[in-house]
Amino acid sequence: MCGIISYIGKQDALPILLDGLYRLEYRGYDSAGIAIIDHDGNVCHMRTAGRVDELANLLAAHPVQGSFGIAHTRWATHGAPSAANAHPHADCKNNVFVAHNGIVENHAKLRAALEREGHIFASETDSEVFAHLIERALGFLGNAGTLEDAVSEALRHVEGAYGIAVVSKKHPQKLVVARRSSPLLLGIGDNEFFAASDSSALLRHTRRIIYLDDNELGVLTPDGYEVRNIRHKPVPKQIELLTGSPEDMEKGGYDHFMEKEIHEAPDVLRNALRGRVLYEDGTAKLSALDASADKLSRINRIIFLSQGTSYYAGLAGKYMMEELAGVPSETLYASEFRYAPPPLNEQTLVVAISQSGETADTLEAVREAHRHHVPTLAIVNVVGSSIAREAGMGIYNYAGPEIGVASTKAFISQLAVLSLAAVWFGRQRNLSVLRGREILQELRQLPHKAEKILSNAARIRALADEYALYENFFFLGRKYNWPVALEGALKLKEISYTHAEGYASGEMKHGPIALVTSAFPSVVVAPSDSVYEKSVSNIHELKARGGKVIAVATEGNTEIVKIADHVMHIPRTQEILSPILTVIPLQLFAYFIAKKRGCDIDKPRNLAKSVTVE
Numbered sequence: 001m002c003g004i005i006s007y008i009g010k011q012d013a014l015p016i017l018l019d020g021l022y023r024l025e026y027r028g029y030d031s032a033g034i035a036i037i038d039h040d041g042n043v044c045h046m047r048t049a050g051r052v053d054e055l056a057n058l059l060a061a062h063p064v065q066g067s068f069g070i071a072h073t074r075w076a077t078h079g080a081p082s083a084a085n086a087h088p089h090a091d092c093k094n095n096v097f098v099a100h101n102g103i104v105e106n107h108a109k110l111r112a113a114l115e116r117e118g119h120i121f122a123s124e125t126d127s128e129v130f131a132h133l134i135e136r137a138l139g140f141l142g143n144a145g146t147l148e149d150a151v152s153e154a155l156r157h158v159e160g161a162y163g164i165a166v167v168s169k170k171h172p173q174k175l176v177v178a179r180r181s182s183p184l185l186l187g188i189g190d191n192e193f194f195a196a197s198d199s200s201a202l203l204r205h206t207r208r209i210i211y212l213d214d215n216e217l218g219v220l221t222p223d224g225y226e227v228r229n230i231r232h233k234p235v236p237k238q239i240e241l242l243t244g245s246p247e248d249m250e251k252g253g254y255d256h257f258m259e260k261e262i263h264e265a266p267d268v269l270r271n272a273l274r275g276r277v278l279y280e281d282g283t284a285k286l287s288a289l290d291a292s293a294d295k296l297s298r299i300n301r302i303i304f305l306s307q308g309t310s311y312y313a314g315l316a317g318k319y320m321m322e323e324l325a326g327v328p329s330e331t332l333y334a335s336e337f338r339y340a341p342p343p344l345n346e347q348t349l350v351v352a353i354s355q356s357g358e359t360a361d362t363l364e365a366v367r368e369a370h371r372h373h374v375p376t377l378a379i380v381n382v383v384g385s386s387i388a389r390e391a392g393m394g395i396y397n398y399a400g401p402e403i404g405v406a407s408t409k410a411f412i413s414q415l416a417v418l419s420l421a422a423v424w425f426g427r428q429r430n431l432s433v434l435r436g437r438e439i440l441q442e443l444r445q446l447p448h449k450a451e452k453i454l455s456n457a458a459r460i461r462a463l464a465d466e467y468a469l470y471e472n473f474f475f476l477g478r479k480y481n482w483p484v485a486l487e488g489a490l491k492l493k494e495i496s497y498t499h500a501e502g503y504a505s506g507e508m509k510h511g512p513i514a515l516v517t518s519a520f521p522s523v524v525v526a527p528s529d530s531v532y533e534k535s536v537s538n539i540h541e542l543k544a545r546g547g548k549v550i551a552v553a554t555e556g557n558t559e560i561v562k563i564a565d566h567v568m569h570i571p572r573t574q575e576i577l578s579p580i581l582t583v584i585p586l587q588l589f590a591y592f593i594a595k596k597r598g599c600d601i602d603k604p605r606n607l608a609k610s611v612t613v614e
């Protein structure tokens, strides 16, 4: 949520900062701004409502040359998206400039106190307090005070989450950054340094990075960097190497990142499985679990914690774990667990699922679990992210960067990893080697089966075109495909702004079916599985009430084509793995409806990729 990029070095800062903003735009895109200090010590401070393009247009008319500065792209929390509320924010005298991600929880109290002292605020944001707190601290510290000392002093007063980048006219050639519960990393170049909220903004410039931890400050000059804690003690940090290539951040010939990412499903599955299938033993090789096998053998309850699409993956994970390992499991929103945790003990395992690894609710839930001494396992895509680093054990998805705000390939990868984990837990308990092998064998077939579904994209597009003007949809599924129904509805609403409700099929007759008319179609996920007959009954019930039905069904099913109005096919697979395939037609369906409706698919309104505020 929101993106920060900052630069200090010998190059012109403007193109670097603008390029960084474009790369970070998926994190928030309602306003953007920049503060660059030029060679004469003047500040170019420019902000605008709207996208980074608008800022770039403004800057084209006012070129600035300076070799250090900060920039920000915003997802509004406090204060509407406007130029005045856009970052960076300045102090009263336009000396100090701050870009902030996160939420200052005690901002109202701080603002009132600062206003009583005579500070004049120019925005409605919580973030502006940083600029005035630093201004006040510089005043206390006098001429001997450094910018980093003033930032440390200011941070003592702040409650809440922050990743900040600070420059000051009075402290040329210095950039100070700090973090608490909001991601920030340093990029180490040759006599140039970067700080960003996400590695996507750094990949073009350097692969050498340092992850800041909570309550750490980075002090960057053109000659070097230092990391210290807020008590001014230097902290030795390890330089890590970014993997991936800048091309991963491009659309690769597709119209949208979402389309590209849906089409990456076969490779995503291969990457999730690579080196993890021990076919002969009918089990999975998951180093994190292998290393803690003893402790995990005592686990008698699993709680999956996540939000959004990752929450739906967790719902499927619960069924997998219960079926294969017999471990009672539940799936909770991390945001609820954080404030209403169920009774916990050391035989409970918390599994946090997150594409970004930065979702504030999920990160805080992991911390809550640790406060209860509960072991934690993270299933995370972004390497080095906060959840990956804080959880006790971790399994990476290796799905590559997901840029489209709507999560697609990450979901598929999460399901694959969850099925491997369920096989692993199952084999630790009573799952037979033969059953383990059956699942692994089928997992290995899934990349080809996903390719087959994707090769039918044109047919799904034609169907989507036919349905693009409907304003309401139900998505229904049972057992393993209930989470897929929820996910299909979420995809459609978030990118096409079409009202869609996901339900467990059995719940329909308990109320929602009252809404069904010929103008309210239902998408029923009904592969040939143990609950197929029940799904067919549900389709009849919808048809009897004049509802149109689009079914997702298994190839070769000649019955369902006679009952449903339309069918999207998937190849035959094991029930437990079916969500990995059934979701693909639903992702394509949502994508093509949004495209037909002319929506901004990769940057839907009101959303941001990584939700780093609670």
Ligand code: M6R
Binding pocket: 307, 308, 309, 310, 353, 354, 355, 356, 357, 358, 359, 362, 405, 406, 407, 408, 494, 607, 609, 610, 611
């Ligand atoms: O990065 P995470 O997986 O933790 O993100 C969780 C949700 O914010 C995310 O899945 C969100 O719901 C997406 N917009 C879904 O497409």
